Amino acid sequence: MNLDTTFMRVVLFFLLSLFIINIDYASDSDSTKNPVKVSGMISLNTNGVAAVPAFALGKPALMLNLSVRKGRFSYDPTIAYGLNLKPWIFDNWFHYRLIDKPKFELRTGCNVSMFFSEFKNADTSGIWFGQRYFTPEIAGTFKFAKNGSLAAMLWYDIGVEPNTISGFFYNLQYDRYGIPAGRHLTLAINVMLFYVDYTGNNDGFFISPKFSASSTKLPLSAFFQGIHPLTSNMNPAPVFQYNVGLGYIF
Numbered sequence: 001m002n003l004d005t006t007f008m009r010v011v012l013f014f015l016l017s018l019f020i021i022n023i024d025y026a027s028d029s030d031s032t033k034n035p036v037k038v039s040g041m042i043s044l045n046t047n048g049v050a051a052v053p054a055f056a057l058g059k060p061a062l063m064l065n066l067s068v069r070k071g072r073f074s075y076d077p078t079i080a081y082g083l084n085l086k087p088w089i090f091d092n093w094f095h096y097r098l099i100d101k102p103k104f105e106l107r108t109g110c111n112v113s114m115f116f117s118e119f120k121n122a123d124t125s126g127i128w129f130g131q132r133y134f135t136p137e138i139a140g141t142f143k144f145a146k147n148g149s150l151a152a153m154l155w156y157d158i159g160v161e162p163n164t165i166s167g168f169f170y171n172l173q174y175d176r177y178g179i180p181a182g183r184h185l186t187l188a189i190n191v192m193l194f195y196v197d198y199t200g201n202n203d204g205f206f207i208s209p210k211f212s213a214s215s216t217k218l219p220l221s222a223f224f225q226g227i228h229p230l231t232s233n234m235n236p237a238p239v240f241q242y243n244v245g246l247g248y249i250f
Contacts, residue, residue: 034071041065041221045245048080048088049227051194052157053238054165054202055115057088072097086128090114093137103143111135111155132160147178157198167198181213188212204232219249 042064048057063080078091095109114130139153151173159166177188190210197203207230212223225243232238 037067037069039067039250041247041249043221043223043245043247045243047241047243048082049225049241049243050089051169051171051192051206051208051227052165052196052198052202053204053234054198054200055089056241057082059083061088072100087114087116087130089116095137105141105143107137107139107141109137109139111137131164133164134158134160148174148176150174165198165200165202167196167202170195170197184216186214186216188214201233201235204234204238205230206232206238214249221247221249223247 042062044060044062046060048059048061050056057080060083061080062083063078065078066076068075074095074097076091076093076095078089078093080089081087091111091113093109093111095107097105097107099106111134113133113135115133116128116130119127119129135155135157137153137155139151141149141151143149151171153169153171153173155169157166157169171192171194173193174191175188176190177186179187179189181187188211190212192208192210193206194208195205206227208225208227210223210225212221214221223245225245226240227242228240229238
């Protein structure tokens, strides 16, 4: 049995144990106090970037980010396509909040996902194929202000197909949102410091700032995101990337 398989089974056992421990809490909760909440954003961006450079699309993309939450449980999928209507990413995040306080949140979860890319043959003809991943996660968020938070998360990507990359992702994230900028505009700032430690020379330390402007009258948001490598042993060496987009919030 390889290390990835053992790790996956341990994580699945851990998540199942948490579910069994908390099932009484879920069954006793008043459904009128914990209604289903649905939110999300549909966005069009200029350059599909990803925290792990190996997963980047590098072309304009259309994305749907959705969150369906009831009580401590939530389903948070992401569906992304290139403008040529070829799939890019299918994420299926399932989250459970172990601690859900006004000032602090601790959650665990797992993601069953598929990443699509193009494989070039010797005759330069391309084959579009998907690679499956399983990802357990643990994350904590401290809300230091009404409109500000600091979060840390750790997950481990496990490639299912042979020769796919696997490894750890460590992330420290600062968020400031709801900043007034005129009568009908609010701003948000998000800064991530993250380290990736993946197989196949996919190791590196990165900074990724994101700036968003949202209308208070219309459900629209515009954003700019950059990813800059601070240090890396990847080959070829990663370079600064940026992404500009427009989103519809619901």
